[in-house]
Amino acid sequence: MPFYEGLKTLDYMSVVRICTQASLGDGVISVLAYWSAVVIARSRNWIHAIAITPAIVYLATGLGITIFMEWLATDILDRWQYAPNMPVLPMLGTGLLPILQWSILPLLILFVVRRQTLRKR
Numbered sequence: 001m002p003f004y005e006g007l008k009t010l011d012y013m014s015v016v017r018i019c020t021q022a023s024l025g026d027g028v029i030s031v032l033a034y035w036s037a038v039v040i041a042r043s044r045n046w047i048h049a050i051a052i053t054p055a056i057v058y059l060a061t062g063l064g065i066t067i068f069m070e071w072l073a074t075d076i077l078d079r080w081q082y083a084p085n086m087p088v089l090p091m092l093g094t095g096l097l098p099i100l101q102w103s104i105l106p107l108l109i110l111f112v113v114r115r116q117t118l119r120k121r
Helices: 012-041 052-076 096-119
Strands: none
Touching: 012 052, 012 096, 052 096
C-alpha cells in the first residue's frame, strides 16, 4: 500500500487485520449513511426514486464520517500514517484517496443497488 507508512514493518497477519478492520469500517459507514438518508426521506425506498436530499445526506454523512475517522486514526490514535506521496487536504490533513473513495464508491453503490432492486420489482 504505497500511500501509507509503517505497514511494511508489520507482519502479514497484522496488515491483514488492519485492512480487514478498515474494510468492515467502510461497510459500517455505508450502512450509517444509508440509514441517515432513510431518516431524511422517511422511507427505506428512497434509493428507488433517488431524490436529491436523501442522496446528498447519504454522501455527506459518509464523507463526514470518513474525514473524522481518518483524522482520528492518523492524529489521535496513531493507527496509521500517510506516506509522503499521499495527497492531503490542506486544512484537515486528511488523505485525498479516502475522500475520493467515499466520493466515487457510494455513487456506484447507489447505481448498483437501485438497478438490482428495481429489476426484482
